[in-house]
Amino acid sequence: MSAPILSIHDLKVEFGTRQGVVKAVDGVSLNVYRGEVLGLVGESGSGKSVTGLSILGLIDPPGRIASGSIKLEGTELIGLPEDELRRLRGERMAMIFQDPMTTLNPVLRIDTQMIETIRAHENVSERAARSRAEEALKRVGIPSPAERLLTYPHQLSGGMRQRVAIAIALLMSPALLVADEPTTALDVTIQSQIIAEVQQLCSETGTALIWITHDLAVVAGLADRIAVMYAGRIVEEGDVDPVLDHPRHPYTYGLLGSAPSNNRRGEKLAQIPGMTPSLANLPSGCAFAPRCAFAQGDCSTAPPTLTHDGSRAWRCFHPVPDREDVR
Amino acid sequence: MLAYLIRRVGQALLVIAAMATIVFVSIYAVGNPVDILANPNADAKEMAEISARLGLDKPLWEQFGLFVWNALHGDLGRSFVFNEPALKLIIQRMPATLELAFVALIMSIFIGIPLGVWAGLKPDAWSSRTIMSGSILGFSLPNFWIGLMLILLFAVQLKWLPSGGRGPTTSLFGIQVSFLTWEGLRYLLLPAFTLALYKAALVVRLSRSGTREAVLQDYVRFARAKGLSPTRIVLVHVLKNIMIPIVTILGLELGSMIAFAVVTETVFAYPGMGKLLIDSIGRLDRPVIVAYLMMVVVIFVVINLIVDLLYAALDPRVRLQESEG
Numbered sequence: 001m002s003a004p005i006l007s008i009h010d011l012k013v014e015f016g017t018r019q020g021v022v023k024a025v026d027g028v029s030l031n032v033y034r035g036e037v038l039g040l041v042g043e044s045g046s047g048k049s050v051t052g053l054s055i056l057g058l059i060d061p062p063g064r065i066a067s068g069s070i071k072l073e074g075t076e077l078i079g080l081p082e083d084e085l086r087r088l089r090g091e092r093m094a095m096i097f098q099d100p101m102t103t104l105n106p107v108l109r110i111d112t113q114m115i116e117t118i119r120a121h122e123n124v125s126e127r128a129a130r131s132r133a134e135e136a137l138k139r140v141g142i143p144s145p146a147e148r149l150l151t152y153p154h155q156l157s158g159g160m161r162q163r164v165a166i167a168i169a170l171l172m173s174p175a176l177l178v179a180d181e182p183t184t185a186l187d188v189t190i191q192s193q194i195i196a197e198v199q200q201l202c203s204e205t206g207t208a209l210i211w212i213t214h215d216l217a218v219v220a221g222l223a224d225r226i227a228v229m230y231a232g233r234i235v236e237e238g239d240v241d242p243v244l245d246h247p248r249h250p251y252t253y254g255l256l257g258s259a260p261s262n263n264r265r266g267e268k269l270a271q272i273p274g275m276t277p278s279l280a281n282l283p284s285g286c287a288f289a290p291r292c293a294f295a296q297g298d299c300s301t302a303p304p305t306l307t308h309d310g311s312r313a314w315r316c317f318h319p320v321p322d323r324e325d326v327r
Numbered sequence: 328m329l330a331y332l333i334r335r336v337g338q339a340l341l342v343i344a345a346m347a348t349i350v351f352v353s354i355y356a357v358g359n360p361v362d363i364l365a366n367p368n369a370d371a372k373e374m375a376e377i378s379a380r381l382g383l384d385k386p387l388w389e390q391f392g393l394f395v396w397n398a399l400h401g402d403l404g405r406s407f408v409f410n411e412p413a414l415k416l417i418i419q420r421m422p423a424t425l426e427l428a429f430v431a432l433i434m435s436i437f438i439g440i441p442l443g444v445w446a447g448l449k450p451d452a453w454s455s456r457t458i459m460s461g462s463i464l465g466f467s468l469p470n471f472w473i474g475l476m477l478i479l480l481f482a483v484q485l486k487w488l489p490s491g492g493r494g495p496t497t498s499l500f501g502i503q504v505s506f507l508t509w510e511g512l513r514y515l516l517l518p519a520f521t522l523a524l525y526k527a528a529l530v531v532r533l534s535r536s537g538t539r540e541a542v543l544q545d546y547v548r549f550a551r552a553k554g555l556s557p558t559r560i561v562l563v564h565v566l567k568n569i570m571i572p573i574v575t576i577l578g579l580e581l582g583s584m585i586a587f588a589v590v591t592e593t594v595f596a597y598p599g600m601g602k603l604l605i606d607s608i609g610r611l612d613r614p615v616i617v618a619y620l621m622m623v624v625v626i627f628v629v630i631n632l633i634v635d636l637l638y639a640a641l642d643p644r645v646r647l648q649e650s651e652g
Contacts, residue, residue: 116555120553
């Protein structure tokens with residue numbers, strides 16, 4: 001296999017808070033290859049968004065990248081001067097966000113917001129940039145793009161705005177697109193359209209995609225590989241089908257079990273007992289142990305290391321028995 | 328739009344009428360201007376003559392009725408002191424005050440916005456803390472004291488700038504203005520700065536809080552993810568968003584700067600409308616006071632109208648609603 005487009009190694013991101021230093025991301029390692037779709041799954045506060053933001057160097061104080069390495073197409077991003085990082089952003093790596101209502105600047109027209117992106121990276125005329133912007137809107141399925149360019153964000157629907165954001169992110173044909181729950185705020189019908197469009201656009205250009213979500217159904221249909229995060233760590237990783245069909249980490253197992261579609265109507269919905277632990281006050285050992293049905297004494301002594309099995313890996317001392325299907 | 332204009336003008340007329348009535352009656356209650364106008368040695372007969380000439384011997388309701396009748400015909404009365412139409416006196420002084428207010432406005436924008444945006448971008452830097460502490464001084468130091476200190480420093484000690492009065496004027500479209508020549512501008516600097524300081528402090532606070540709020544917004548994060556330069560993010564994405572509240576406040580403040588630059592104009596012996604007002608109050612020159620305050624209402628209404636239009640220019644969401652409504 002060729003070299004990965006993105007290679008994260010042992011990334012640690014900390015936030016200084018009143019309760020002390022919080023490790024939002026604690027030793028995450030990931031590889032993403034050309035044209036691949038990686039689903040990064042986890043609950044709120046699991047560190048998935050922070051991982052995405054660190055790739056683009058968008059972690060704001062009080063947060064900071066404490067250690068680790070992030071390589072994009074071989075270039076080390078951590079410690080790169082801000083100006084060089086800025087040039088890579090939007091050009092080689094792009095990001096779209098959850099709420100299309102707020103990602104576009106409300107007081108600037110769509111054309112301004114698109115043209116400025118092109119001209120931040122390339123020395124092209126306004127006219128050339130405009131025609132490329134129009135082309136990009138057409139590609140994401142926006143009807144009459146020339147007219148849409150002259151509108152303000154509030155004149156477009158949520159789905160349209162997210163399409164515009166996607167068009168902006170893909171303007172420079174980046175090597176990597178980080179999508180942070182981009183369909184969570186949208187209707188289900190629009191959601192599936194947008195997913196299909198992003199999937200198609202990325203496969204056309206070979207753009208690698210990291211799709212951050214808490215929705216396993218989305219990942220099942222979209223991703224090639226999946227990484228499940230819990231309390232700042234990746235607890236299970238592998239190709240989508242084996243992980244979703246036969247999860248080995250009890251957290252993945254519980255997550256799949258609590259999807260409403262896996263429950264019988266009228267029965268009480270299955271849920272993972274307990275709550276996500278506070279990152280400021282993590283249990284020693286496995287962070288999931290207090291909620292885990294499979295936990296034993298040794299789980300709370302030291303954090304489990306990664307167990308590899310072929311293309312998949314998990315971080316658990318007592319994994320769910322192999323071949324146990326999720327019901 | 329037309330309905331909106333009519334409503335605005337209607338409101339303005341109502342306020343003008345109420346204002347005129349209150350001021351007219353209350354100044355009547357304050358005292359008899361004849362006591363001030365007449366020669367101290369004048370006897371009762373002379374006093375009665377002056378009183379009759381100015382129409383002050385009639386009962387209040389009759390004086391007021393006459394005033395309303397004349398006002399409806401565009402005559403706001405003649406100054407007791409100068410024996411000239413009150414409106415003409417005010418309009419003569421207006422360019423001086425407008426000039427002062429606009430120079431002060433421009434100063435407060437050019438001082439306030441850069442400092443405020445800087446303090447908003449770097450809230451923890453010592454420079455920002457200095458700016459914010461300074462803005463408290465700008466708020467709390469009394470206007471006249473700042474004026475006096477500036478005179479002491481720049482006029483008396485350093486002798487760089489004149490201590491008061493208005494500089495030489497040149498004619499611009501038939502209006503006498505002094506800001507076109509350096510010599511004239513020199514006279515404007517100190518009073519305008521005195522007037523601008525409080526507004527600048529206000530603008531610093533507004534732009535700082537606006538900036539702090541804006542930089543946390545998703546659109547700023549997205550703009551950064553697009554790879555825009557920090558300069559463009561601040562000057563285009565942030566600034567355009569924070570201008571909306573600043574324009575609103577500055578509009579109102581401009582009105583008060585034009586109408587009530589009284590203290591500053593007095594300290595600098597600046598021959599503007601505020602000086603005229605304070606002199607007229609001292610002499611109980613009722614027609615000038617009433618006309619002045621009616622004028623103030625008109626100024627406020629006009630400025631509010633301009634602010635609303637600017638608002639629409641800055642915020643596309645407002646624009647759309649107006650074209651629909």
